[in-house]
Amino acid sequence: MWISMGPQHPMTHGLWTLKVKVDGETIVDADPELGYLHRSVEKMGERRKYFMNTTLTDRLCYASSTTWTHCYALSVEELMDVEVPQRAQYIRTIMLELQRLASHLMWAGAYMPDLGHITGALYFWRDRELFLNLLELPSGSRLLYNYIRIGGVKRDLPDGFEEKTERILKLFEQRLDEYADLFENSKIFRMRTEDVGKFTASQAQNLGITGPNLRGCGTKFDLREHDTYEIYEEIDWEIQTREAGPGYGDCFSRYMVRIDEMRESISIIRDCFKKMPSGPTMASNVPVRATGEAFRRTEDPRGEALMYVVGDGSDRPYRWKIKSPMFTTISACPYYLKGYKVADIPAIMGSIDICIGETDK
């Protein structure tokens, strides 16, 4: 019997349909369907000039919009051969890590009601509000910033930004310790997430899964180190991994990887502020036309984001291809849903951290 969890469903974070074939209560097969949010961003990008496309890339993944604009800016800078000044690279790193914190908090706040822990949403979204207010100070907007531009950033950080950030990070660190006690020591949370949604690391690599989902299986692979960009080489940080058993990961290990990544982001931001030099925040000679092709990939909070841009000598892109990590992860859902019960679906699909805006382009 096929059950359809249609586009309007409180469990599916975003608009997509999941059809599962059940035998009693056990899942036998799954068939996902996307496309309810297809806005043809790639075709629209060919009608606009290079610098105008940053408004479109912001709206690709709405939970972590800075990373997509950043990926686009990196690939166009590689195409046009533009060098970004040092201070701009530090500011970009700070914004990316603050965005990673906000995105993981959004995920955690949406994951808790799936497991029945509705108060968890209130805790995590209260903290997300702190980071949205911080991100609003340089860019002017809470959610879709348009702050990272081709060649640098739009304007310098405002006065007093470092003190405000330090105050909020100190407050947030104490709260993370509270949450460790509230969620990880909760027996019901452990029962619902341990030994559920297991897949091995080699399976995950063939299925196209990247990011925290792959690091939850114990693979030490993070694009900030293995395909480095900005100033991650000059900062002391470590890749966070966790395994549920020898070479495989379950929902609880993916949850713990993201919590550990949040702690690591806090230390990266503090390190950036210590080492940031002064100087210009925008490259001085960004060209308007470009020829050739280039691609860059970055570590989105959900996985590997890749943008491939082709220029033909005019001031608009000839072809622009977006790769989203969730596109392949959702396509692989029959593999990690088979054998579990229908009541496990919210726990498993929630731990994958879906954002449909980037998959449907």
Place this chain on the structure above:
Amino acid sequence: MEIKSFMQKLSSHKGITEVGLIRKSVVKFNLEKEGSKDFFIRLKDDFGFEHCSLISAIDNQPQFELVYHFSAINGSVFVKDSSAAVMAEIHIFLERDTPTVDSISDLWFGANWHEREAFDLMGIYFIGHPDLRRVLLPEGFAGHPLRKDYVYEIHEEEW
């Protein structure tokens, strides 16, 4: 193995027309359409590229171009004195009236939906794909929108 020896070993494969190095850790190949599947089997089994990152389709009037990106996550191919993961970028050119190529979705499952999307938006047929149908557009949609000769109307608001 080191990236230079990887480049040398594969550039003698049948069908490779051009080899280059982008950015010290990305190797670029131009491949012929016929017999492309053997190259991909060799890339996966002998050299350990187990992650299929992206399959893009480009409409260079008058021909189509397919660009494949793969990466070696486990470090079977590496760059000396660097922790960068090696990537392979492969270009295949197709004629406009026969846009068909062998499917690689039985080697990498991650390529399954990328090929469906290339079919949906650009109209390239993958021979041997288990389930080639539209993924992003509704089922009754006519045409392949990302082609350069696709005509559509833009509605302007009357204020």
Place this chain on the structure above:
Amino acid sequence: MDMSSKRIRGNPNLRKGLGSKTTDSDKIMEDPPAGDWLALRSDQLLKWIDDAVYNVAETTGMREVVDRVTRPIFNYAQRFSPHPLHFGIMCCAIEMGQASAPDHDIDRLGLVYRSSPRQCDVLIVNGPVCEKLRPKLKTLYEQMPEPKWVIAMGECAISGGPYWDSYSVVAGADTFMPVDVYIPGCPVRPEALMHGFLTLQKKIREKEPGMFLRR
């Protein structure tokens, strides 16, 4: 570079009438025979109740008495408990979720999100509507019982927004369903969403009869 697309003027006829009663869905179901009330849609059920009960109350004069007593109470209840549908499309849905977070707390206006459209009053359209989504959204709207309202939240729902020149985005939610409140913004701030709900309250107070027996 040839863009291979044409610009045409928008269709003014679509704006008039706002597409509220689509003629094709009326033709699908004929009026059932009297007494077969299990097959009625929500507006047809109300029409049947109207004919049976309302006319009796009108002729005996009971309607005026009942109106005067119940109208303020029911209108008050409708205004202060709009139950929206748990439905999020894009970025404005994140701000809708953030509005129910402790900092803004839209719950104090009486909003309780319900998962099933059969238990809802308000449908918030918070993102661009694609061609694939349009029939499902119309079905959701028709599944909601009367009285119901629609809020178009954000630029994408009002007119297509930044996706006005896309081949698969519908130019606004009001091309296929009637919209009561428009909230501009991209994305809409939570304070603006609260102001939108207060505007809806004002509209309900002035426009909705709120009577026990309605025509």
